[in-house]
Amino acid sequence: MSETYREQKEYGNRTRTAHRDKRRHSLVLATYQLIAEKGFEQLRTRDVAARAGVNIATLHYYFASKEDLIPGVVDHLLHEFSTVPTSLLTMNDTTPLGQIRAMFLTTHHSFQEKPEIFIVLSELVLRSLRDASLRPALQRLDCGWHGYLQHVVMDGVYQGVFRADLDPEDMATKVIILIKGFLFHQITSPGAIDFQQLLNDVEHLLLS
Amino acid sequence: MSETYREQKEYGNRTRTAHRDKRRHSLVLATYQLIAEKGFEQLRTRDVAARAGVNIATLHYYFASKEDLIPGVVDHLLHEFSTVPTSLLTMNDTTPLGQIRAMFLTTHHSFQEKPEIFIVLSELVLRSLRDASLRPALQRLDCGWHGYLQHVVMDGVYQGVFRADLDPEDMATKVIILIKGFLFHQITSPGAIDFQQLLNDVEHLLLS
Amino acid sequence: MSETYREQKEYGNRTRTAHRDKRRHSLVLATYQLIAEKGFEQLRTRDVAARAGVNIATLHYYFASKEDLIPGVVDHLLHEFSTVPTSLLTMNDTTPLGQIRAMFLTTHHSFQEKPEIFIVLSELVLRSLRDASLRPALQRLDCGWHGYLQHVVMDGVYQGVFRADLDPEDMATKVIILIKGFLFHQITSPGAIDFQQLLNDVEHLLLS
Amino acid sequence: MSETYREQKEYGNRTRTAHRDKRRHSLVLATYQLIAEKGFEQLRTRDVAARAGVNIATLHYYFASKEDLIPGVVDHLLHEFSTVPTSLLTMNDTTPLGQIRAMFLTTHHSFQEKPEIFIVLSELVLRSLRDASLRPALQRLDCGWHGYLQHVVMDGVYQGVFRADLDPEDMATKVIILIKGFLFHQITSPGAIDFQQLLNDVEHLLLS
DNA sequence: TATGAATGAGTTTTCATTCAT
DNA sequence: GATGAATGAAAACTCATTCAT
Numbered sequence: 001m002s003e004t005y006r007e008q009k010e011y012g013n014r015t016r017t018a019h020r021d022k023r024r025h026s027l028v029l030a031t032y033q034l035i036a037e038k039g040f041e042q043l044r045t046r047d048v049a050a051r052a053g054v055n056i057a058t059l060h061y062y063f064a065s066k067e068d069l070i071p072g073v074v075d076h077l078l079h080e081f082s083t084v085p086t087s088l089l090t091m092n093d094t095t096p097l098g099q100i101r102a103m104f105l106t107t108h109h110s111f112q113e114k115p116e117i118f119i120v121l122s123e124l125v126l127r128s129l130r131d132a133s134l135r136p137a138l139q140r141l142d143c144g145w146h147g148y149l150q151h152v153v154m155d156g157v158y159q160g161v162f163r164a165d166l167d168p169e170d171m172a173t174k175v176i177i178l179i180k181g182f183l184f185h186q187i188t189s190p191g192a193i194d195f196q197q198l199l200n201d202v203e204h205l206l207l208s
Numbered sequence: 209m210s211e212t213y214r215e216q217k218e219y220g221n222r223t224r225t226a227h228r229d230k231r232r233h234s235l236v237l238a239t240y241q242l243i244a245e246k247g248f249e250q251l252r253t254r255d256v257a258a259r260a261g262v263n264i265a266t267l268h269y270y271f272a273s274k275e276d277l278i279p280g281v282v283d284h285l286l287h288e289f290s291t292v293p294t295s296l297l298t299m300n301d302t303t304p305l306g307q308i309r310a311m312f313l314t315t316h317h318s319f320q321e322k323p324e325i326f327i328v329l330s331e332l333v334l335r336s337l338r339d340a341s342l343r344p345a346l347q348r349l350d351c352g353w354h355g356y357l358q359h360v361v362m363d364g365v366y367q368g369v370f371r372a373d374l375d376p377e378d379m380a381t382k383v384i385i386l387i388k389g390f391l392f393h394q395i396t397s398p399g400a401i402d403f404q405q406l407l408n409d410v411e412h413l414l415l416s
Numbered sequence: 417m418s419e420t421y422r423e424q425k426e427y428g429n430r431t432r433t434a435h436r437d438k439r440r441h442s443l444v445l446a447t448y449q450l451i452a453e454k455g456f457e458q459l460r461t462r463d464v465a466a467r468a469g470v471n472i473a474t475l476h477y478y479f480a481s482k483e484d485l486i487p488g489v490v491d492h493l494l495h496e497f498s499t500v501p502t503s504l505l506t507m508n509d510t511t512p513l514g515q516i517r518a519m520f521l522t523t524h525h526s527f528q529e530k531p532e533i534f535i536v537l538s539e540l541v542l543r544s545l546r547d548a549s550l551r552p553a554l555q556r557l558d559c560g561w562h563g564y565l566q567h568v569v570m571d572g573v574y575q576g577v578f579r580a581d582l583d584p585e586d587m588a589t590k591v592i593i594l595i596k597g598f599l600f601h602q603i604t605s606p607g608a609i610d611f612q613q614l615l616n617d618v619e620h621l622l623l624s
Numbered sequence: 625m626s627e628t629y630r631e632q633k634e635y636g637n638r639t640r641t642a643h644r645d646k647r648r649h650s651l652v653l654a655t656y657q658l659i660a661e662k663g664f665e666q667l668r669t670r671d672v673a674a675r676a677g678v679n680i681a682t683l684h685y686y687f688a689s690k691e692d693l694i695p696g697v698v699d700h701l702l703h704e705f706s707t708v709p710t711s712l713l714t715m716n717d718t719t720p721l722g723q724i725r726a727m728f729l730t731t732h733h734s735f736q737e738k739p740e741i742f743i744v745l746s747e748l749v750l751r752s753l754r755d756a757s758l759r760p761a762l763q764r765l766d767c768g769w770h771g772y773l774q775h776v777v778m779d780g781v782y783q784g785v786f787r788a789d790l791d792p793e794d795m796a797t798k799v800i801i802l803i804k805g806f807l808f809h810q811i812t813s814p815g816a817i818d819f820q821q822l823l824n825d826v827e828h829l830l831l832s
Numbered sequence: 833t834a835t836g837a838a839t840g841a842g843t844t845t846t847c848a849t850t851c852a853t
Numbered sequence: 854g855a856t857g858a859a860t861g862a863a864a865a866c867t868c869a870t871t872c873a874t
Contacts, residue, residue: 016856016858019857019858020857020858024856031239037336037338038247039248039334039335039337039338040247040248040249041247041248041249041335042338044842044843044844044847045843045844046842046843054859054860055859055860055861055863056844056845056860057846057859057860058858058859058860059846059861060844060845060846061361061857061858061860062858064845065845066843066844066845088400106845117865118336121332122330122334122392123851125332125392125395125396126327126331126334127247127249128332128395128396129247129327129395130247130250131244132244133397136287138396139396139397142393142396142400146397146400147406149232155326163241170401170405173397173401173407174391174401174406174409175857176389176393177386177390177393177401177406178385178386179389180388180389180392180393181384181385181386181387181388181389181390181392182385182389184330184333184388184389184392185350185381185384185385185388186336187333187334187336188333188343188346188347188349188350189347189350189354189381190840192350192354192381193378193381193382193385197314197382198385201382201413202411204413205409205412205413227833228833231833252867252868252869253868253869253870254868254869260834262834263834263835263836264835264836264869264870265834265835265836265837265872266833266834266835268869268870268871269833269834272870273869273870274868274869274870287848382850382859398870425851425856432835432836433835435826435836436837438632439837441800443874446734453754455664455665455750455751455753455754456663456664457663457665457751458754459662460863460865461865461866462863462864462865463835468807470838470839471838471839471840472865472866473837473838473839473840473841473866473867473868474837474838474839475868476865476867477836477837477839478837480866481702481865481866482864482865482866486830488729489735504688510802535750535753538746538750538808539750541808541811541812542663542743542746542747542750542811543663543665544812545663545743546661546662546663546666546809546812549818551791553813554812555813558809558812558813558816559811562813562816586817586821586841589813589817590817590821590822590825592805592809593805593806593809593817594802594805595824596800596802596804596805596808596809597800597801597803597805597806598801598805600746600749600804600805600808601797601800601801601804603750604749604752604759604762604763604765604766605751605763605766605770605797607767608770608798609794609798609801613794613798614798614801617798617829620829621825621828621829640854644854647854668846668847669847669848669849670847670848670850678855678856679846679855679856680849680856680857681849681850681851681855681856681857681858682855682856683854684848684849684850685854685855685856688849689845689848689849690848690849719866781867
């Protein structure tokens with residue numbers, strides 16, 4: 001086997017793998033979007049295949065069953081969370097309070113621009129009540145978020161900017177709860193409260 | 209037509225109506241329970257009928273379609289909310305702060321004893337994204353809750369127990385958000401925070 | 417509940433059950449026929465439903481799955497075997513040799529008139545290699561047949577008509593093997609041998 | 625075109641053909657094995673390709689369709705029959721009775737060592753009821769077997785070892801029927817009778 | 833009122849086969 | 854020659870709904 005041939009073959013493998021990943025991703029993305037639009041209740045493999053622009057049999061070529069699409073959706077969701085644009089503005093302020101503010105702003109921004117993130121997350125959270133396999137990923141998501149906040153709060157306390165008697169772990173949880181509550185409340189009663197006000201209260205709890 | 213006959217007929221109508229309501233309610237209850245257990249995704253009319261102990265055709269005698277069961281479920285949910293046991297403890301303390309505490313305690317108690325209330329509510333909230341007919345009822349629920357809290361906060365401010373600069377409307381919303389956030393967070397990260405701590409923070413916001 | 421009503425109801429139950437049994441039987445019969453015509457390989461639920469004159473969903477109303485039809489087919493086959501017309505001619509001769517002759521004649525007659533019996537049996541025998549659940553019924557069939565033959569041979573030996581040194585159990589098995597072999601051989605090489613000749617040889621083994 | 629080139633090309637053609645035959649054979653062998661294991665009912669081209677270690681598309685490169693594999697399977701079966709190890713024992717005794725004994729022993733041995741031969745044969749026999757194209761090969765198999773036995777019986781009669789009144793053709797058929805019956809009976813009632821006993825009876829019919 | 837039976841329209845999944853490279 | 858990708862057609866099975874009684 002000549003070098004050239006081997007190279008071609010390896011290149012071929014690479015493109016093949018790339019193509020495969022692309023297809024799988026487009027199917028997962030279609031699933032993700034359809035869950036956001038119609039919920040798990042109305043999720044149909046044929047709709048997924050149609051949106052991905054492939055035959056229904058092609059879907060099953062890449063994913064053995066409908067259920068097998070879900071882990072991919074979870075991964076995609078996690079990825080969406082991790083790639084929230086740590087926006088330009090916020091990069092300036094690296095103080096603990098600045099970090100908190102930045103987190104609020106980016107969360108709010110994400111919710112405005114990509115509300116499907118929160119919708120799919122909610123669907124998955126409810127589904128996790130019956131499907132234990134979803135729990136680890138969702139917990140990991142919470143943990144990562146919580147860990148980051150806890151770290152920021154500790155920093156703030158250490159630097160003397162935040163109240164000395166704060167329990168960083170509890171405080172982080174409270175911030176998460178506040179944001180989750182806000183987002184969930186928005187569905188039924190949109191515009192009931194300003195995100196900014198929420199931030200004010202958090203600052204009040206942190207500083208006063 | 210004799211008096212006696214008319215009476216019998218009216219009596220018959222009354223029992224007939226009562227029986228009809230009973231059947232309808234048992235079907236709605238079965239639906240409510242199955243949504244809590246399996247979600248809308250896995251809700252099947254046959255399962256509903258089976259749990260209510262009637263034939264699938266009987267279900268359709270009382271409810272023209274599957275969708276027609278949902279308004280009943282919403283009503284049942286609202287009823288469940290309204291009949292939360294205004295527990296012994298809470299009756300004692302009629303001060304604004306006592307009322308807030310009571311609300312937290314009863315909410316927590318309900319969640320412990322009847323978690324399906326919150327699960328079904330969440331399912332309905334998510335569904336309301338696609339089914340506009342659900343929104344009014346859910347908004348009414350939020351409004352009632354909000355109105356009550358707003359009233360209590362106003363009382364507290366008026367009585368001088370709460371901070372004078374509080375905006376009762378915002379404060380009520382914040383309390384709701386906090387509770388919703390707590391309950392939703394419990395699904396993924398149970399035991400992350402104590403409900404009591406939440407109450408402390410609310411008190412802190414109200415009093416300090 | 418009046419006697420009359422109860423009777424009506426019981427009568428209703430009886431007709432309902434009868435109807436149910438009829439439908440189930442017609443579906444099993446259709447399956448049986450289609451296995452005989454096309455083999456397990458080409459057995460399709462839609463064909464079964466079509467031949468029974470019902471919707472495919474009706475088939476699943478009576479039988480949860482395709483596999484669930486098979487026990488019914490086995491039962492039907494066993495019934496077909498048991499209702500082989502113990503033909504008029506044969507009833508005359510009740511001697512052991514007459515019984516043996518009768519069995520040969522009726523078997524031959526069945527094979528001529530209802531070859532599907534043997535075809536379905538063969539399909540089931542081959543399938544039993546992979547589906548253990550079929551074995552008991554097939555063994556019961558063999559056992560019943562073998563028991564009868566063994567009994568006849570013993571009678572013949574006891575009456576001094578058959579050779580005294582015969583082992584009834586072995587002899588019965590040999591007769592069965594001979595008939596099975598004949599029937600199976602007929603498929604590939606029809607008319608290779610006369611059934612009467614086979615009987616002659618059996619008589620030779622029994623008497624000489 | 626130089627001599628050298630032509631030679632290379634011819635050599636290439638030869639290896640190419642050899643390779644082609646090898647591939648085809650491995651696919652046929654895989655089919656043969658899978659029929660023995662799972663029956664025609666569960667025969668899948670993907671499984672065949674997988675067992676042969678090639679891609680499903682490669683299978684269709686060598687065999688236009690699934691059906692086209694079957695003639696190969698028949699050929700393989702015929703070959704398996706013809707290559708039954710004419711075992712050590714049998715080579716000694718060249719008398720007609722010895723030949724019959726040898727045939728029984730080798731058949732029995734084959735059935736013990738390679739039961740798939742008989743299973744696949746049975747599957748093919750049943751299939752031949754619907755697929756006429758299978759019949760010639762199966763009949764050829766029977767004919768060859770029958771011809772050999774007929775020849776041996778004639779020899780025995782001619783040599784005066786066997787009964788003079790034997791009809792070699794019928795006798796050969798009877799032996800085949802007995803063996804087919806035995807093998808088929810073994811599936812449902814294994815161990816019901818000893819192969820040796822069968823041989824004894826055959827000898828009884830031949831000699832007495 | 834109540835129900836067993838029945839079904840049309842889907843739903844997921846399978847499979848032999850084809851295509852582009 | 855060989856393969857990964859893709860697919861049309863069909864497979865089993867499901868489900869809300871209707872019908873006859």
